[in-house]
Amino acid sequence: QKEVEQNxxxxxxxxxxxxxxxxxxxxxGSQSFFWYRQYSGKSPELIMSIYxxxxxxDGRFTAQLNKASQYVSLLIRDSQPSDSATYLCAVRGxxxxxxxxxxxxxxxxxxxxx
Amino acid sequence: xxxxxxxxxxxxxxxxxxxxxKCEQHMGHRAMYWYKQKxxxxxxxxxxxxxxxxxxxxxxxxxxxxxxxxSSLLNLHLHALQPEDSALYxxxxxxxxxxxxVLTFGAGSRLTVL
Numbered sequence: 001q002k003e004v005e006q007n008x009x010x011x012x013x014x015x016x017x018x019x020x021x022x023x024x025x026x027x028x029g030s031q032s033f034f035w036y037r038q039y040s041g042k043s044p045e046l047i048m049s050i051y052x053x054x055x056x057x058d059g060r061f062t063a064q065l066n067k068a069s070q071y072v073s074l075l076i077r078d079s080q081p082s083d084s085a086t087y088l089c090a091v092r093g094x095x096x097x098x099x100x101x102x103x104x105x106x107x108x109x110x111x112x113x114x
Numbered sequence: 115x116x117x118x119x120x121x122x123x124x125x126x127x128x129x130x131x132x133x134x135x136k137c138e139q140h141m142g143h144r145a146m147y148w149y150k151q152k153x154x155x156x157x158x159x160x161x162x163x164x165x166x167x168x169x170x171x172x173x174x175x176x177x178x179x180x181x182x183x184x185s186s187l188l189n190l191h192l193h194a195l196q197p198e199d200s201a202l203y204x205x206x207x208x209x210x211x212x213x214x215x216v217l218t219f220g221a222g223s224r225l226t227v228l
Contacts, residue, residue, distance in 0.1 A: 030213075031213050031214070032213040032214050032215075034216065034217075042221070042222075043202075043204055043219040043220060043221050043222045044157065044204075044219050045219070046216055046217075046218075049214075049216055051214060088156055088157075092213040092214075093213070094213070100145065100162050100164065100169060100170060100211030100212070100213075101159055101162065101170060102147075102159065102217055103159070104156035104157050104158075105156060106155070106156050107156050
């Protein structure tokens with residue numbers, strides 16, 4: 001089982017729609033969760049961080065965390081063509097040999113078409 | 115200054131060459147990271163430095179040699195690389211290596227090994 005798994009893509013949505021990206025993780029003790037966006041040929045940039053169960057909203061982005069289900073999601077409302085990118089879910093290790101280690105899922109490619 | 119600066123942006127080297135990648139940050143961060151990213155794959159952790167000491171080595175081959183001369187600088191020395199080592203090498207930093215801290219990535223150094 002992979003440490004961090006994301007829903008298989010690619011995901012294609014029309015402009016203005018809601019894009020839903022999902023991620024599960026295996027380390028039950030993990031406490032810190034991140035969504036990064038990566039445009040082709042560029043480095044990852046942070047979109048959202050979430051540490052507590054529930055929802056966290058920032059503009060058009062909402063992150064949701066359910067630690068009991070070991071599940072993290074990212075919703076993008078009113079999707080724009082400029083949102084077309086690879087979205088990476090990342091989980092920070094809880095302790096032991098994983099302490100300090102940020103592990104990425106395989107990424108979901110999102111395309112927003114006009 | 116909220117940036118992580120990586121040099122060079124592009125590097126082409128032969129299998130017998132010795133070269134170095136450099137990373138610099140002036141955000142007062144005490145944790146610095148090297149990641150390797152192959153095309154269409156997520157970033158993979160190579161090394162973590164915490165307070166200038168190597169805290170994580172993800173079983174990276176010895177042809178990659180990290181160095182942290184001070185809290186602002188991180189180098190990756192390259193020697194006798196293989197063509198399969200061609201990739202985007204990403205440097206990142208965070209306040210420290212504890213779980214809640216966000217990683218800020220540099221733009222990356224794209225390495226081609228001939």
